[in-house]
Amino acid sequence: MKKSSAAPLQELVRILSADQVLTSPADLLTYDADGLTQHRAIPRAVVLPHSTDQVARVVRWCHERGVPFVPRGAGTGLSGGALPCESGIILELARMNRLLEVNVDERFAQVQVGLINQELSEAVREHGLFYAPDPSSQSACTIGGNIAENSGGPHCMKYGMTTQHILGATIVLPEGTVTHFGGPHSGLPGLDLLGLFVGSEGTFGVVTEALVALQKIPACTRLLFVAFRELVNACRAVGKMVARGMEPAALEMIDQTTIQVIEQSVFACGLPEDAGGVLLVELDGLPTQVDADSELVREISSELGAFEIREADDAAQRLQLWKGRKAAFGALGRLKPDLYVQDAVVPRSKLPEILNTMMQIARKHDVLLSNVFHAGDGNLHPNISFDGRDAHEARRVAEAGKEIMQACLDVGGALSGEHGIGREKRDFMPMLFSARDLEVFADVRRVFNPQGLCNPDKVLPGTKVCQEFRQGIEIPGVTTP
Amino acid sequence: MTTKDQLLRYDRTLDCVHCGLCLPVCPTYRLHRKESASPRGRIYLMRSFSESRLEETRDSIREIDQCLVCRACETVCPSGVEFGEMMEITRDLVEESDARAPFPRWLKRMFFRNVLPFPRRLKLVATALAVYQRSGLPTLLEKSGILHLFGEDTVLRNALMPPVPSMDRRRDLSEVHPATGNPRARVGFLVGCVAQELLPDANRAAVTVLQRQGCEVVCPEQRPCCGALPMHFGDLDAARELARTTIRSFPDAMDAIVVSAAGCGSAMKDYPRLFEESDPWHLRATEFAAKVRDFTEFLIDLPWHPPTKPLPIKVTYDAPCHLVHAQRIVEPPLAILNALPGVELTPLRGQDDCCGAAGLASISSPGQSVKLLEGKMSAVRESGADVLVTANPGCQLQLGTGCREWCPEVEVLHLAELLERFDQHSHRQEIEQSS
Numbered sequence A: 001m002k003k004s005s006a007a008p009l010q011e012l013v014r015i016l017s018a019d020q021v022l023t024s025p026a027d028l029l030t031y032d033a034d035g036l037t038q039h040r041a042i043p044r045a046v047v048l049p050h051s052t053d054q055v056a057r058v059v060r061w062c063h064e065r066g067v068p069f070v071p072r073g074a075g076t077g078l079s080g081g082a083l084p085c086e087s088g089i090i091l092e093l094a095r096m097n098r099l100l101e102v103n104v105d106e107r108f109a110q111v112q113v114g115l116i117n118q119e120l121s122e123a124v125r126e127h128g129l130f131y132a133p134d135p136s137s138q139s140a141c142t143i144g145g146n147i148a149e150n151s152g153g154p155h156c157m158k159y160g161m162t163t164q165h166i167l168g169a170t171i172v173l174p175e176g177t178v179t180h181f182g183g184p185h186s187g188l189p190g191l192d193l194l195g196l197f198v199g200s201e202g203t204f205g206v207v208t209e210a211l212v213a214l215q216k217i218p219a220c221t222r223l224l225f226v227a228f229r230e231l232v233n234a235c236r237a238v239g240k241m242v243a244r245g246m247e248p249a250a251l252e253m254i255d256q257t258t259i260q261v262i263e264q265s266v267f268a269c270g271l272p273e274d275a276g277g278v279l280l281v282e283l284d285g286l287p288t289q290v291d292a293d294s295e296l297v298r299e300i301s302s303e304l305g306a307f308e309i310r311e312a313d314d315a316a317q318r319l320q321l322w323k324g325r326k327a328a329f330g331a332l333g334r335l336k337p338d339l340y341v342q343d344a345v346v347p348r349s350k351l352p353e354i355l356n357t358m359m360q361i362a363r364k365h366d367v368l369l370s371n372v373f374h375a376g377d378g379n380l381h382p383n384i385s386f387d388g389r390d391a392h393e394a395r396r397v398a399e400a401g402k403e404i405m406q407a408c409l410d411v412g413g414a415l416s417g418e419h420g421i422g423r424e425k426r427d428f429m430p431m432l433f434s435a436r437d438l439e440v441f442a443d444v445r446r447v448f449n450p451q452g453l454c455n456p457d458k459v460l461p462g463t464k465v466c467q468e469f470r471q472g473i474e475i476p477g478v479t480t481p
Numbered sequence B: 001m002t003t004k005d006q007l008l009r010y011d012r013t014l015d016c017v018h019c020g021l022c023l024p025v026c027p028t029y030r031l032h033r034k035e036s037a038s039p040r041g042r043i044y045l046m047r048s049f050s051e052s053r054l055e056e057t058r059d060s061i062r063e064i065d066q067c068l069v070c071r072a073c074e075t076v077c078p079s080g081v082e083f084g085e086m087m088e089i090t091r092d093l094v095e096e097s098d099a100r101a102p103f104p105r106w107l108k109r110m111f112f113r114n115v116l117p118f119p120r121r122l123k124l125v126a127t128a129l130a131v132y133q134r135s136g137l138p139t140l141l142e143k144s145g146i147l148h149l150f151g152e153d154t155v156l157r158n159a160l161m162p163p164v165p166s167m168d169r170r171r172d173l174s175e176v177h178p179a180t181g182n183p184r185a186r187v188g189f190l191v192g193c194v195a196q197e198l199l200p201d202a203n204r205a206a207v208t209v210l211q212r213q214g215c216e217v218v219c220p221e222q223r224p225c226c227g228a229l230p231m232h233f234g235d236l237d238a239a240r241e242l243a244r245t246t247i248r249s250f251p252d253a254m255d256a257i258v259v260s261a262a263g264c265g266s267a268m269k270d271y272p273r274l275f276e277e278s279d280p281w282h283l284r285a286t287e288f289a290a291k292v293r294d295f296t297e298f299l300i301d302l303p304w305h306p307p308t309k310p311l312p313i314k315v316t317y318d319a320p321c322h323l324v325h326a327q328r329i330v331e332p333p334l335a336i337l338n339a340l341p342g343v344e345l346t347p348l349r350g351q352d353d354c355c356g357a358a359g360l361a362s363i364s365s366p367g368q369s370v371k372l373l374e375g376k377m378s379a380v381r382e383s384g385a386d387v388l389v390t391a392n393p394g395c396q397l398q399l400g401t402g403c404r405e406w407c408p409e410v411e412v413l414h415l416a417e418l419l420e421r422f423d424q425h426s427h428r429q430e431i432e433q434s435s
Ligand SMILES: Cc1cc2nc3c(=O)[nH]c(=O)nc-3n(C[C@H](O)[C@H](O)[C@H](O)COP(=O)(O)OP(=O)(O)OC[C@H]3O[C@@H](n4cnc5c(N)ncnc54)[C@H](O)[C@@H]3O)c2cc1C
Pocket: A034, A035, A070, A071, A072, A073, A074, A075, A076, A077, A078, A080, A081, A082, A093, A113, A134, A135, A136, A137, A140, A141, A142, A143, A144, A145, A146, A147, A148, A149, A150, A151, A152, A153, A154, A201, A202, A203, A205, A206, A207, A208, A326, A329, A330, A418, A419, A422, A455, B018, B019, B020
């Protein structure tokens, strides 16, 4: 394989156009991290293709020249999945953001993957439809990033994660060939390669177009918020609701610290700041079912000592509460300069126990911990606020983070609920998987990505593609930290 | 002048947690779809300058210049990033760097320091512009191709220049305007600098409306410029000087200082940040800023008496960035429009999006400005309105240019002008009835 640092970037300009290839220090610097800023690296170039054909040509060039490449959507990822490779390029899909077709009868849409999640739902609302997976970042993140991460969101409790909503995809394989997986009709014969691709975190190829399923907007939607003095009781309520056979559309938990920062922000939505924890319970379906379910929510919550149970008055207030919930991570930025957003899943029944353990770990390492999470799925987001300029504090955060992770695994949980492994948790993988498991993963990846140029050094431990090429690359005007 | 040290101490750039939620609302990001043209990217650049991670070069400061400072990013930022303030400080800092071409820097500084503070000189510049416009030279220069020698941007600037009104319309406003009937309040009114030369009718209308609502209106004779332009475009020293003059020129005993220019009002509310807390001017600026009211919010709080005689017109409203994002004034203009009898208010798609005026940004990046304006105009056409209402002179000029070019059937008015039209209409009807 040729050394990538020698590959002339000028050739990329010939493949695309000057305005689609960024190489200035300022441009490159702004791509050095995604939503997780603990890891940073400056790419050699950023390319902004408009079409599948352009993506294919760029990928082919990378393949021939041995240049690593990292696909990127909006860079809201929280596991460093879109972290550049110093010797490689960023393949930014944000300009491929067209909604190509909406089929109202068959309830699907064909999109270019740079389309922003929320813009898809807004565009199909006039047909009484919506796109169900709604990550809290939905106002910014792309369908492509969602596919790569198999993203979830509050409403995935009832509607399922991204993978349940992707019917088909156009994919540029790491050698530069274009292929199509899936199609509008479910149950196609053959292996479910689409299922394998969704959630591969950009390491199996670049998805450029997707066929996504749309849902009908339910007849009736109601949002209740329930305030508890003790966070643990809120957790118990979650367990009971699910045990009593309820199927809420969303079941979200917000702790006191988070409530307070949301209420200070532009997204203040009237949550009680003296609550230890608030549950947001959204119910949807036929009006009679929703009525019955709200009764049940009230009953269970009162039994567990909730001190306030309220319903959103109308669609506007519902939207406001959701905006508040979805602003949680950003709002936590008010506490300290940096935020470490964690992501783990535990069995729902273990929620009260794991919360206690996490508090102890936070106290032991003297770090500022807050919690906001998809309680219904047992998908935790313990967040640690810190100041990265303080090396001691940063170290304590890393240690606490690792212990929290271990504690989740100990109660039968997993490493990631929805944010992916990326670069961040790559080295934690052996905590959950045996060497043999990891080998199998690597074998599967090799089928798609034999040279390992597509999003290298992510997800699976052990590879060091980026470092191998690293020597001898300097970008004038930029100092690497 | 800001130093790197000051910027570094000013660790506001750290408030940004890099979540990216601001990207889709940023007009320049939507246009270019690249990180450095986004709020998150720009904050990253500002931080990199202060940490000396990135050199100030033409390339790297271009992204700082292209920002519209529309502050739409602040409205959606959950982390409470104060983008506007950060940008003001950064621009002041990079102004000094070698990456700035000396001639434009000199010209800008000269305008901020030697023209803006002096209404007479400003009037002279406006008159010279009027002579140029009426001489037929603009078309001649363009047709002959001479302008093209200076690049596409110059051609655009020439074509987009707003027409200067006649000398008579630009005449100065007198100092004290008595209230009609029993006085309910005594207010100061900022006449402003460029606004008075290019859109004098809007100023006059605002004063008349305030009088009719029972306010005695004082327009300081010095006619101070509030300093918004130097504040937003890299000359904080000049801005401080203008802020001091403005504060001094208004008598103390005012119930409020009313401003009908959203950009100026936002700058005046931000005066305290121009002065260090140890500076005695900080306190004065704070007290002054507390009295500053946008024309629309002032009317609602007064409370105003809406006209009673209906005037059937189809109106749409475009929210000035410095009203909706910088001052967070959302409801008052809409409440006023909704209270006008006969007015059919139709929604404007992208009402809160920047029209591309953005102070000097429309002069420094005319291409980008025109693209934003085109988008705005297609929304205006969709709305089917006859009158497009705004509440800021900068926007009014830009939208006026847009309508002349793309929607000649649509009239652009400042909200105050629309209100005055209602007043005149009632007045006429009363005369007719009594005769
Ligand atoms: C405030 C906030 C809230 C969040 N809430 C949630 C949440 O509720 N649920 C959730 O699941 N996540 C959440 N996230 C994480 C993140 O938004 C999601 O992972 C999202 O799907 C990333 O999309 P993106 O377009 O930003 O992708 P990026 O961050 O740009 O990329 C993410 C990964 O996808 C790969 N990728 C991107 N585009 C493609 C493509 N076209 N082809 C192949 N690979 C590609 C990249 O290489 C990278 O590995 C949140 C993030 C933030 C900042």
